[in-house]
Amino acid sequence: MRIGELAKLTGIEVETLRYYERVGLVQLPARQTNGYRAYGQDAIERANFIRHCRTLDMGLGDIKRLLDFTSKPDADCFDVNHLLDEHLARVRAKLKSLRTLEKQLARLRTQCDTGHRAADCGILQDLVAAAHGEACACHPSDGNASLSNRKAHE
Amino acid sequence: MRIGELAKLTGIEVETLRYYERVGLVQLPARQTNGYRAYGQDAIERANFIRHCRTLDMGLGDIKRLLDFTSKPDADCFDVNHLLDEHLARVRAKLKSLRTLEKQLARLRTQCDTGHRAADCGILQDLVAAAHGEACACHPSDGNASLSNRKAHE
DNA sequence: TTTAAACCCTATAGCGACTTCATGGTCAAG
DNA sequence: CTTGACCATGAAGTCGCTATAGGGTTTAAA
Numbered sequence: 001m002r003i004g005e006l007a008k009l010t011g012i013e014v015e016t017l018r019y020y021e022r023v024g025l026v027q028l029p030a031r032q033t034n035g036y037r038a039y040g041q042d043a044i045e046r047a048n049f050i051r052h053c054r055t056l057d058m059g060l061g062d063i064k065r066l067l068d069f070t071s072k073p074d075a076d077c078f079d080v081n082h083l084l085d086e087h088l089a090r091v092r093a094k095l096k097s098l099r100t101l102e103k104q105l106a107r108l109r110t111q112c113d114t115g116h117r118a119a120d121c122g123i124l125q126d127l128v129a130a131a132h133g134e135a136c137a138c139h140p141s142d143g144n145a146s147l148s149n150r151k152a153h154e
Numbered sequence: 155m156r157i158g159e160l161a162k163l164t165g166i167e168v169e170t171l172r173y174y175e176r177v178g179l180v181q182l183p184a185r186q187t188n189g190y191r192a193y194g195q196d197a198i199e200r201a202n203f204i205r206h207c208r209t210l211d212m213g214l215g216d217i218k219r220l221l222d223f224t225s226k227p228d229a230d231c232f233d234v235n236h237l238l239d240e241h242l243a244r245v246r247a248k249l250k251s252l253r254t255l256e257k258q259l260a261r262l263r264t265q266c267d268t269g270h271r272a273a274d275c276g277i278l279q280d281l282v283a284a285a286h287g288e289a290c291a292c293h294p295s296d297g298n299a300s301l302s303n304r305k306a307h308e
Numbered sequence: 309t310t311t312a313a314a315c316c317c318t319a320t321a322g323c324g325a326c327t328t329c330a331t332g333g334t335c336a337a338g
Numbered sequence: 339c340t341t342g343a344c345c346a347t348g349a350a351g352t353c354g355c356t357a358t359a360g361g362g363t364t365t366a367a368a
Contacts, residue, residue, distance in 0.1 A: 002344080002345075003344095004343095004345080013326090013327090015326080015327065015328085016326065016327085018347095019325075023325090034333085034334060034345080034346095035333085035334090035345080035346060036334085036346080037345085045282075045285045045286065048284070048285035049281060049284070052281060052285060052293075055293075056255065056258060056292060057255055060324075060325070061324095066278065069272045070272070070278055072272055073272050073273030074271055074272065074273065075271070075272040076271070076272070077266060077271065077272045077274070077278065080266065080275055080278060081277070084259065084262065084263050084277060085263065088256070088260065091252060091255055091256050091259060098245060098249045102242070102245050102249055104210060105238065105241065106242065108210070108238065109238050109242060112234065117231065118223045118224070118226055118227050118231045119227035120231070121223070123231070123238060124220065124231065127203060127207065127224075128203065128224060130202070130203070130206040138210060139209075156316075167356085168316090169355075169356065170354085170355065170356085172317095173356090188316080188317090189362085190316055190317080190363085191316085191317090208354090214353080215353095
């Protein structure tokens with residue numbers, strides 16, 4: 001099987017498959033005489049495993065660790081639980097901050113329904129007011145809120 | 155005012171301010187004879203505007219567009235609404251997929267409570283089963299679900 | 309007065325997970 | 339025999355920073 005077919009079967013793009021190979025997620029496949037990559041059936045399974053974990057938004061490092069586990073049946077799977085717990089915690093934190101954000105944006109959005117000139121735009125006024133430290137529709141009383149949840153994986 | 159003071163006043167790190175300058179979000183400040191950046195009061199306001207928009211998770215491109223609006227009082231602010239609507243839509247889409255994800259992960263997490271050997275780990279079994287296309291705890295009946303909500307600005 | 313800490317500068321590389329680009333080789337159909 | 343689909347490599351671009359290297363300047367204490 002060549003790389004295009006594997007891509008079609010798994011829904012992972014060709015360039016992404018090559019990228020996964022480069023970073024060591026996918027083992028080096030055999031090569032045909034012309035240099036084309038030649039995959040076996042096992043590559044489909046491994047690629048699907050990766051894809052499924054990616055739909056669960058796991059990082060490539062985590063996926064690599066899980067793949068290692070699948071080939072070591074006698075290892076202690078405590079780390080699998082732990083990895084999943086951490087991931088779940090990250091997802092929940094992100095979810096929380098996103099819910100707050102949604103409320104803020106929705107409230108901000110209600111500020112401009114009348115004027116059409118930028119000078120009269122309630123949204124812009126609100127954002128400028130925020131720059132002055134005044135209360136605004138999106139951060140009413142406030143103090144702080146989120147920010148800083150940017151580097152947390154993703 | 156030097157860059158360090160501006161950083162302290164706005165809560166934006168020095169390196170980040172220089173980065174904003176490099177990408178054109180902050181205008182080039184005057185320079186002292188020793189080459190140090192010299193900011194005026196207006197820089198504080200502009201920087202706070204940026205910071206506030208960033209807490210709302212807006213992209214730098216969007217913020218740039220908003221900043222342009224604040225200096226063009228006669229422009230039609232339709233685009234401001236539009237920009238905010240799009241951003242809100244992105245946030246809501248992300249929120250939706252994250253909620254689904256949370257459920258999937260939580261369910262998956264229940265799969266491993268008994269065994270300690272990787273070979274017996276319900277989580278790994280589940281993930282491998284998914285690679286085979288079978289139903290799994292995280293994607294019960296399935297068909298597909300999300301994926302592809304990765305590039306949407308964040 | 310010396311010296312050390314704290315500040316400032318530029319340029320460059322790194323992160324994660326890709327995507328895109330440039331450039332060229334291989335192969336099957338018409 | 340050429341067109342177009344496929345394959346290859348390597349390098350650069352994306353986003354929003356963050357960090358590092360390797361310097362110069364200012365300030366305050368010893």
